[in-house]
Amino acid sequence: MNKKSFGSRLVAAPYIVWSAIFIIVPLILMIYFAFTDTDGGFTFANISEIGKYKTAFLISIVYAAAATVITLILAYPMAYFMTKLKISSQRMLMLIVMIPMWMNFLIRTYSWITILSNTGLINSFLGKLGIGPLKLMYNPGAVILGMVYDFIPYMILPIYSVMSKLDKSLLEAAEDLGSNAFTKFRRVIFPLTRPGIISGITMVFVPSVSTFYISQKLGGNKTMLIGDAIEYLFNLGPDYYNVASAISLLLMCIILVCLFIMNRFSDEDDGGVIV
Amino acid sequence: MNRENIVELKDISVAFDGEKILDGFSLDIKDKEFITLLGPSGCGKTTTLRLIAGFLVPDEGDVIFDGKRINDVPAYKRQVNTIFQRYALFPHLNVYENIAFGLRIKKLPEKEIKEKVNEMLSLVNLTGLEKRNVETLSGGQQQRVAIARAIANRPRVLLLDEPLAALDLKLRKDMQKELKKIQEQLEITFIFVTHDQEEALTMSDRVVVMDGGKIQQVGTPQDIYNEPQNAFVADFIGESNIVDGKMIRDFYVEFSGQRFECLDKGFSPNEQVDVVVRPEDVDIVEPEKGMLKGTVTSVSFLGVHYEIIVDIGGFKWMIQTTDEHGEGEEVGLFIEPDAIHIMKKSQYSGLYGDYSSYSEEIDLLSDADYVEEEASVE
Numbered sequence: 201m202n203k204k205s206f207g208s209r210l211v212a213a214p215y216i217v218w219s220a221i222f223i224i225v226p227l228i229l230m231i232y233f234a235f236t237d238t239d240g241g242f243t244f245a246n247i248s249e250i251g252k253y254k255t256a257f258l259i260s261i262v263y264a265a266a267a268t269v270i271t272l273i274l275a276y277p278m279a280y281f282m283t284k285l286k287i288s289s290q291r292m293l294m295l296i297v298m299i300p301m302w303m304n305f306l307i308r309t310y311s312w313i314t315i316l317s318n319t320g321l322i323n324s325f326l327g328k329l330g331i332g333p334l335k336l337m338y339n340p341g342a343v344i345l346g347m348v349y350d351f352i353p354y355m356i357l358p359i360y361s362v363m364s365k366l367d368k369s370l371l372e373a374a375e376d377l378g379s380n381a382f383t384k385f386r387r388v389i390f391p392l393t394r395p396g397i398i399s400g401i402t403m404v405f406v407p408s409v410s411t412f413y414i415s416q417k418l419g420g421n422k423t424m425l426i427g428d429a430i431e432y433l434f435n436l437g438p439d440y441y442n443v444a445s446a447i448s449l450l451l452m453c454i455i456l457v458c459l460f461i462m463n464r465f466s467d468e469d470d471g472g473v474i475v
Numbered sequence: 476m477n478r479e480n481i482v483e484l485k486d487i488s489v490a491f492d493g494e495k496i497l498d499g500f501s502l503d504i505k506d507k508e509f510i511t512l513l514g515p516s517g518c519g520k521t522t523t524l525r526l527i528a529g530f531l532v533p534d535e536g537d538v539i540f541d542g543k544r545i546n547d548v549p550a551y552k553r554q555v556n557t558i559f560q561r562y563a564l565f566p567h568l569n570v571y572e573n574i575a576f577g578l579r580i581k582k583l584p585e586k587e588i589k590e591k592v593n594e595m596l597s598l599v600n601l602t603g604l605e606k607r608n609v610e611t612l613s614g615g616q617q618q619r620v621a622i623a624r625a626i627a628n629r630p631r632v633l634l635l636d637e638p639l640a641a642l643d644l645k646l647r648k649d650m651q652k653e654l655k656k657i658q659e660q661l662e663i664t665f666i667f668v669t670h671d672q673e674e675a676l677t678m679s680d681r682v683v684v685m686d687g688g689k690i691q692q693v694g695t696p697q698d699i700y701n702e703p704q705n706a707f708v709a710d711f712i713g714e715s716n717i718v719d720g721k722m723i724r725d726f727y728v729e730f731s732g733q734r735f736e737c738l739d740k741g742f743s744p745n746e747q748v749d750v751v752v753r754p755e756d757v758d759i760v761e762p763e764k765g766m767l768k769g770t771v772t773s774v775s776f777l778g779v780h781y782e783i784i785v786d787i788g789g790f791k792w793m794i795q796t797t798d799e800h801g802e803g804e805e806v807g808l809f810i811e812p813d814a815i816h817i818m819k820k821s822q823y824s825g826l827y828g829d830y831s832s833y834s835e836e837i838d839l840l841s842d843a844d845y846v847e848e849e850a851s852v853e
Contacts, residue, residue, distance in 0.1 A: 369563035372530055375550040376557045377577035377628060387576070391567045 233445035238438070246446035253429050253447060260426040261454070263340065263415075264408035267347035268355075271404050272397065274348070275355035279396075280389075283364045294360070301353050309346055309417050316342055316418070338420035346414040347404075354403035362396030363389075398462055406455055426451055480539075481506040481632060481664050482527055487536030489522055489688075496522045498688040500536070504632075504666060505681075509658050511667045513675040514685035515711070520668045523685075524634050527666065529553045541631070556630040558638045562621040564609040570596075570620055571605035577628040595623035598657065615646045622657070632664040639674065651678050672712045676700065684708050705818055709751045710827035716757075716792045717828020720750035720817070728817060731767055731787055735810060739817035749818040751828070754782070754795040756814030765807015771800050784830050791830040 237243045250257075282293050300308060315321045316336040326332040336342060366389065374384045412427030419425075424432075426447065433444035482504040489497040497519045504510055512520035525531040526538055529550030537544050545553065556577070564573050574595050578588045596602045599619040604612070609620060618638060625633055635654070639647045655678050658665045669675055675682050676696040684691045684699060684707075692704045703709035706717050720730035725740035730750045742748060762768050769787035783800055785792045785808065792808070800806060 367561075367563065369559050369561060370565060372528075372550070373557070373559060373563040373565070374576075375530075376528060376555075377624070378551050378580040380549075380551050383580055387580075388565060392565075 230445045230448055233442050234449045235446075236442060238442065246442045247450075249443045250446055250450055253426065256424050256426045256429045257450075257454070259423060260409050263344055263347065263423075263425065264405050267344045267351065267408045268401055268405045270344065270348050271352045271355040272401065275352055275400065276359055276393075276397070279356055279360040279363050282360055283366070290364070297353050297356050300349075305350065306413060308350055309414050312342070312346055312349065312418055313337065337418055338422060340419070340423060342418040343415045343423060343425075346418045347408045347411065350411075350414065351404045351407055354407075355400040358399040358403065359393060359396040362393045366392055402459060402462060405458065409455065410451060479505050481541055482666070483537075483539035484523070484526070485537045485539065487526065487533045487538070489519075489526070489531065489533050496688050497526075497533070500688065500690065502683060502690065502693070504664060506631075507662050507664055508680045509655065509665045509667065509678060510681045510683065511669060511675040511679040512683050512685060513669060513672060513711070514691075515670060518685040519688040520670075520685050521636055524557070524636055524666065524668050527632065528555055528557050528634055554631040555634060556625040556628050556632075557634040557636065558621050558625050560636045560638065560640060562617050562638075564617055564620055564624070566610055568609070569605065570601065570607050570609060570612070573609055573620055574623045574627050576624060581628075591627055592623075595627045598626075598660075599623045599653075614641055615650070618642065618650065622654070626657070626661060626663070629661075630663060632666060633658075635665060635667045637668055637670070639669075640671075647674070654678065676712070684711060686711075702816060703751060703818060705821035706749050706751075706823040706825075706827045707821070709749075709816075709818065710823075714754045714793055714795075715828050716752045716754065716830070718750050718752075718790060719825075720748050722746045722748050722817065726812075728815065731790065733766055735766065735815055736812040737815040737817060738812055739815070742817065742819075747820055749820060749824050749828075751816040751818060752792075752810060752814055754793040755780075756810070757792070757794045758809040758811075759783075759794060759796050759798065759800065760807045760809045762805045762807045765809055767808040767810075769806060769808065771802055771804045771806060774800060774802055793830045 234246055235242055235244070237245060282290050285293070313320065317323070318333045318335075318337075320336070322336060323333040326334065370388055370392070371384060374388045379387060410427045410430075412425060412431045415423050415425045415428055430444050430447055430451075433440040433447070480503045482502075484500060484502045484504075487497050487500045488495065500519070500523065502523075512523055514520050522531065526533055527540075529545070529548060529552075532546055538546050540548075540553065540555075565576065568576065571592055574592045575588050578591055583591075592605070593602070596605060599622050601616065601619050601623065604616065609617060612620065618641075621638070638654075639650050642650060651674060654665070654667075667675075667678065676699070679696055681693060682696055682699045683693050686707050692699055692708045694702070699708065699712055703712060703715075709715040709717055718730045720728050722728055722739075722742040722745065723734065724744055725742075726737055728735050728737050728739070728748070728750060759765075767787050769785040769792065771783050772786050772791065773784045775782050780795045780797050781799060783794050783796060785794055785806060787808070794808070
């Protein structure tokens with residue numbers, strides 16, 4: 201017994217060391233900075249500073265929520281559609297979903313500027329038709345679009361993987377017992393794919409709420425998201441590390457609360473509650 | 476239109492990827508009968524069930540239900556319910572909600588649902604388990620939930636797709652009796668699919684033996700066993716020795732170089748026929764008293780009886796006897812006229828009924844494969 205547990209400890213050791221150095225220690229540092237002043241003395245000043253950034257917090261959450269809802273609305277039917285295809289077509293489509301993820305995140309976001317800007321693809325096309333130029337960039341819509349574009353694969357993947365494992369005979373059983381297409385979806389497909397939806401939502405919401413690059417490039421300077429605020433403060437130099445840490449800490453807490461609420465939904469036994 | 480028939484299949488053909496699964500298939504199913512579709516994997520029996528359930532539309536032919544053509548009626552509108560091979564219970568619902576599934580779709584009042592579910596639970600002996608997660612139930616219990624869920628809707632016809640294949644032998648025997656009891660109690664039509672001939676004979680009012688997408692024979696279990704129509708049926712149902720023979724005239728047949736009295740007639744004089752003799756109908760006697768003479772080549776003890784293989788002029792006969800015989804022993808065979816059954820020659824002649832390559836193990840192995848093969852066909 202001892203030998204075995206020693207063996208398994210040995211296998212886990214590299215990761216434990218890794219997480220100690222790169223997860224636990226930074227976390228402690230962040231908490232330390234959040235509750236100290238520049239001289240290292242304990243203070244709540246940083247926490248009360250956060251009040252200045254409450255609009256950034258609010259906008260971040262609203263934008264991230266909007267982006268998450270839109271990705272879900274796009275990705276769920278997409279994943280459903282994919283499972284209906286031949287295996288070879290499914291692989292092909294999955295590849296197409298994945299390819300953008302192999303491209304650099306900055307490039308992906310940047311390319312939207314060349315599409316949306318006043319001299320960009322869309323406006324030069326519209327210009328030829330005598331319309332515009334339309335103001336497509338530097339507004340909330342462009343930021344949310346960027347989030348949706350960048351993070352949609354993280355929604356499609358988990359939903360698709362749950363949906364493709366769905367036992368076809370369950371769907372037949374539902375039809376057999378009198379369900380039309382809608383009831384079949386509501387009473388069987390949706391509740392059984394909910395774990396995929398939950399992890400998709402988590403994987404899109406978390407990076408969306410803390411992103412900074414997308415809003416800077418596509419939102420201009422008008423919208424400051426909480427990620428931008430953190431980046432801005434860190435760029436100002438060591439004097440601002442403490443406030444930035446406090447904001448990061450609060451952001452983490454908010455994400456944790458969101459995940460907790462989410463998990464409450466996935467534990468729910470009865471499918472009828474959410475629908 | 477015959478009102479006695481609840482389901483009629485007329486000239487149905489179904490092909491998948493150019494391969495014919497059902498070929499000009501016609502069958503009438505009477506109201507309230509227990510009918511079994513029996514055949515080896517790939518014979519089209521599950522496909523037939525799926526046609527009736529509404530999961531499949533025939534390429535040609537009609538599916539008639541209660542006098543009406545229902546080819547285009549979707550599954551959810553048919554008064555038919557299915558018990559699936561692997562039960563297909565909803566993992567996100569407990570026992571109670573699984574059984575209530577169809578009733579909730581009908582939007583019955585909660586009180587009525589409760590009454591019906593409780594009635595179903597006691598019918599299948601699951602009272603007290605309503606709150607249980609279906610995935611924590613044993614195979615037998617899951618089977619019962621599947622039965623309760625399917626009959627809670629009070630279908631006119633219940634389709635059962637190899638429902639007992641996953642259960643062990645003892646449980647399977649119990650469930651056979653119970654299903655039969657439920658069928659009689661509810662007075663609904665059961666259409667049962669199996670590859671297990673014993674199960675088919677035990678439970679059914681009528682058996683449909685299928686092979687290659689065609690019906691080989693339809694009849695009562697007794698008909699099928701005692702009067703098989705061709706070598707396929709004779710071999711598939713029970714054990715059979717099938718030898719080449721010649722009908723000399725009515726009630727008189729020649730095989731294995733001897734002439735025998737029999738009870739069959741209606742063949743042309745000197746017509747070539749297949750002769751079936753069941754292993755349990757042969758008596759072993761002293762070599763000089765026998766109608767046929769041969770050497771015992773193998774003996775296996777099966778508990779109730781011995782199964783011995785006797786070589787008669789190069790053809791291996793299987794005989795079941797309660798007496799012990801040694802390998803290499805000379806024996807005589809005595810066959811009564813009523814033990815001989817004559818069949819017309821068919822495409823199956825010469826393919827079955829010789830025990831030269833017989834081995835108990837191979838038989839068992841190929842049996843076990845059926846379930847998986849059937850699944851991959853679906």
